[in-house]
Amino acid sequence: MTTWDPTQYLKFSDYRTRPAMELLARIPLDSPKRAVDLGCGPGNSTELLAQRWPDAFIRGVDNSKDMLDVARRAHPDWIWEESDIASWISDEPQDLIFSNAALHWLPLHEILLPRLAQQLSKGGVLAIQMPRNFQAPAHRLVRQIAEDGPWQGILAGVAEWHPPLEPAEYYDILSSAGGAIDTIDTIDTIDIWETEYVQIMDSTAAIAEWIKGSTLRPFLDKLSDAQQHQFLARYTEVLQFAYPLQPDGRVLFPFKRIFIVAQR
Numbered sequence: 653m654t655t656w657d658p659t660q661y662l663k664f665s666d667y668r669t670r671p672a673m674e675l676l677a678r679i680p681l682d683s684p685k686r687a688v689d690l691g692c693g694p695g696n697s698t699e700l701l702a703q704r705w706p707d708a709f710i711r712g713v714d715n716s717k718d719m720l721d722v723a724r725r726a727h728p729d730w731i732w733e734e735s736d737i738a739s740w741i742s743d744e745p746q747d748l749i750f751s752n753a754a755l756h757w758l759p760l761h762e763i764l765l766p767r768l769a770q771q772l773s774k775g776g777v778l779a780i781q782m783p784r785n786f787q788a789p790a791h792r793l794v795r796q797i798a799e800d801g802p803w804q805g806i807l808a809g810v811a812e813w814h815p816p817l818e819p820a821e822y823y824d825i826l827s828s829a830g831g832a833i834d835t836i837d838t839i840d841t842i843d844i845w846e847t848e849y850v851q852i853m854d855s856t857a858a859i860a861e862w863i864k865g866s867t868l869r870p871f872l873d874k875l876s877d878a879q880q881h882q883f884l885a886r887y888t889e890v891l892q893f894a895y896p897l898q899p900d901g902r903v904l905f906p907f908k909r910i911f912i913v914a915q916r
């Protein structure tokens with residue numbers, strides 16, 4: 653399992669939390685009683701839910717002890733549950749199942765999403781945001797360096813990510829158009845959109861720092877300190893060609909994300 657470094661992840665907390673705010677803004681619920689934040693990480697997305705619905709019973713679910721420790725330290729009286737989303741089952745119907753930047757770490761969305769939708773109360777909402785930029789240079793170069801370097805054998809098969817599907821595929825999964833799934837009577841309305849954020853970074857090294865907080869984790873976990881250093885040096889070098897400097901010395905780092913809000 654990938655280890656997570658909450659400090660590294662939160663280095664870019666503004667850019668990482670903004671999509672969660674934009675997802676939240678589209679949730680058509682006034683006063684959900686029960687809500688869950690799947691893949692809550694250090695609790696930054698859970699805090700947004702609690703700010704909007706202070707009276708709701710909210711819990712954060714994650715399978716990283718390190719992430720949950722940070723969340724727990726910030727809010728010791730909230731409910732933090734160490735579970736794998738792949739097998740997570742709610743003990744009672746949820747009015748909101750929220751997940752920001754987590755479900756792309758899990759496979760088989762055609763099974764996972766209907767299973768989550770089935771755990772909604774009537775009128776309940778499934779709200780999801782995932783990066784959808786797996787063909788972007790910053791991601792492709794990680795795979796390329798992993799495959800081409802002296803660590804090839806060690807890193808073979810490491811990539812744990814599961815590129816999110818196309819918007820139309822999510823529509824099919826969640827709507828009656830999918831046909832083959834039990835949720836066909838479950839979901840009433842579906843809202844899907846994509847946004848490409850043009851993130852302004854201080855340098856190309858900052859892009860490497862960003863990727864170190866997420867996509868690079870499973871790769872670096874497998875390498876020795878010296879190999880990590882070598883991998884990151886090579887990665888930062890090639891990033892410079894893919895993301896040229898602007899005249900002011902900054903670098904534009906476009907980042908596409910998909911959003912889904914489905915109401916039962």
Ligand SMILES: C[S@@+](CC[C@H](N)C(=O)[O-])C[C@H]1O[C@@H](n2cnc3c(N)ncnc32)[C@H](O)[C@@H]1O
Pocket residue numbers: 656668669672690691692693694695696697713714715716719735736737738751752753754757758866
């Ligand atoms: C990129 S962080 C997102 C954190 C937070 N939701 C946010 O909005 O910034 C992804 C989180 O998903 C968690 N995660 C990944 N796969 C998981 C799984 N199978 N079960 C539970 N949590 C998982 C990771 O541990 C990590 O904390």
